[in-house]
Amino acid sequence: MTGTASARQFLPLLNELYDAFAASPSGEPVIPPGRREAVVDLLTRVMTDRLLFTAYTELLESERSRRGLLTRLLSRTGPDIPEKAIIETGFVHLSDAVLADLALSPEALGALDELLYGEDALGLEMGDWFLHDEPPAEALPASSVPGEATVPVPTARPKASRLSWVAATLAVAASLLVGIFLGSKIGGGNARPEFALAGVEVRRDPARGPDDFMLEVRNSGSARAFVTVVGIVPGNKFPRVFDGGKDFLPVPPRGKIEVKNLPPEFAGVTLVLVVLTDVPAGEVVRRTLPEEASAENAAALAEKIRGDLSALGFRSEIQHRTTAAKNP
Numbered sequence: 001m002t003g004t005a006s007a008r009q010f011l012p013l014l015n016e017l018y019d020a021f022a023a024s025p026s027g028e029p030v031i032p033p034g035r036r037e038a039v040v041d042l043l044t045r046v047m048t049d050r051l052l053f054t055a056y057t058e059l060l061e062s063e064r065s066r067r068g069l070l071t072r073l074l075s076r077t078g079p080d081i082p083e084k085a086i087i088e089t090g091f092v093h094l095s096d097a098v099l100a101d102l103a104l105s106p107e108a109l110g111a112l113d114e115l116l117y118g119e120d121a122l123g124l125e126m127g128d129w130f131l132h133d134e135p136p137a138e139a140l141p142a143s144s145v146p147g148e149a150t151v152p153v154p155t156a157r158p159k160a161s162r163l164s165w166v167a168a169t170l171a172v173a174a175s176l177l178v179g180i181f182l183g184s185k186i187g188g189g190n191a192r193p194e195f196a197l198a199g200v201e202v203r204r205d206p207a208r209g210p211d212d213f214m215l216e217v218r219n220s221g222s223a224r225a226f227v228t229v230v231g232i233v234p235g236n237k238f239p240r241v242f243d244g245g246k247d248f249l250p251v252p253p254r255g256k257i258e259v260k261n262l263p264p265e266f267a268g269v270t271l272v273l274v275v276l277t278d279v280p281a282g283e284v285v286r287r288t289l290p291e292e293a294s295a296e297n298a299a300a301l302a303e304k305i306r307g308d309l310s311a312l313g314f315r316s317e318i319q320h321r322t323t324a325a326k327n328p
Contacts, residue, residue: 007055013038014059017103018067028076029100039099043091044129047112057106058246064104065283073104074284075312081108083115090129107279195221195253197276197317202324205260213323215259217274219251226250228282229259230305231269231323232293239293239301240265243282251276271295273302273320281314295322 016032017039024030031039046056064070078101085093091102102108115121116130198220205214219225227249231240242262243249251257262269275285288308293301302318309316 006049006052007059010042010056011059011063013042014063014103017100018063018069021073021100021104022067022069027072028097029104031096031100036096036099039103040091040094043099043102046109047116048130053109053113054246057109060104060106060109061283070283070287071312077313078105078108081112081115083112086112087115087124088127090127092129195219195223195225195251195276195278195317197225197274197319200272200274200319200321202272202321212262214262215272215274215321216256217249217251217259217276218256219276220254222253223278224250224252225276225278226280227257227259228275228277228280228285229262230273230275230285230289230301231262231266232271232273232295232298232301233268234270234295237293238291239289240269241282241286241289242266243280243285248280248282269323271298271320271322273298273305273318275305275309275316275318277309277314277316279314281309281316284309284312284314 013035016035017029020032021029046053064073079095079098081102082094082098091099094102102112116124116126196219198218200218201216203214203216205212215229217227226243228241228243229249231242233240240263242259249257249259275281285305285308288305290301290304298320302320306316306318
């Protein structure tokens with residue numbers, strides 16, 4: 001059974017959480033009546049099963065977009081993640097506010113994933129919840145998603161494979177970078193990180209052909225930042241957007257990133273806007289772009305993107321460049 005099938009098993013609960021959020025007078029996620037235990041179980045499984053984690057966070061992203069709740073969810077500050085309590089006892093003792101926030105936030109789950117499986121995870125003393133045993137698949141409730149085949153919940157990964165899973169996660173942690181979250185959710189505080197878009201250079205990409213280009217983006221600030229590339233094609237076509245997908249495009253503090261292998265829809269792009277933000281913002285940028293854009297109006301488009309991001313609480317810096325690629 002795939003991770004997607006197991007994630008969609010939780011769609012009825014997820015729908016309840018989204019409905020409760022949409023109706024919440026406080027504008028914050030809440031736990032539906034009588035569903036706290038189910039949410040604790042959901043989060044425990046998501047954070048101890050790699051395939052389920054990936055499928056569930058993808059499901060969150062698609063559902064919040066489908067329901068038109070993306071902007072409302074991203075504009076929230078959200079509670080801090082009580083990392084010490086989660087490490088020691090899991091989710092059972094967390095407040096309803098924190099549980100609901102985690103269950104609806106792929107960014108918060110990504111931050112938690114980085115805490116539990118990132119470069120410093122081997123030094124953590126995890127509680128027993130982390131190596132929990134689940135009942136056999138046949139003893140667990142089947143999927144109740146209408147129109148889908150009956151799918152049992154997958155059994156937990158055996159304890160013996162946990163070390164190899166952690167090792168594999170560590171090996172790809174630098175590229176996955178799923179530990180991203182809105183504001184400073186882990187560790188408390190809401191201060192924005194300080195980054196600075198020091199420069200953007202367009203280069204020819206010899207690996208892909210003479211007409212393809214790559215970008216070198218430099219960050220001179222003291223904090224990590226994330227790149228979103230907006231491409232403009234002559235003829236006032238809808239702008240192209242590339243943010244690295246699930247891996248994002250992170251730029252380390254006082255470092256640089258080479259943005260290569262731009263997707264096929266960037267063919268014909270004559271001008272790019274490079275947007276640097278404190279958290280990944282590709283989906284937000286994509287949804288705030290106008291239906292038409294031209295190279296002649298690049299400065300105005302950059303100002304619109306900056307204003308829209310600022311209204312949602314994102315800090316951004318933007319530069320635009322023509323794609324007349326130089327030699328590498």
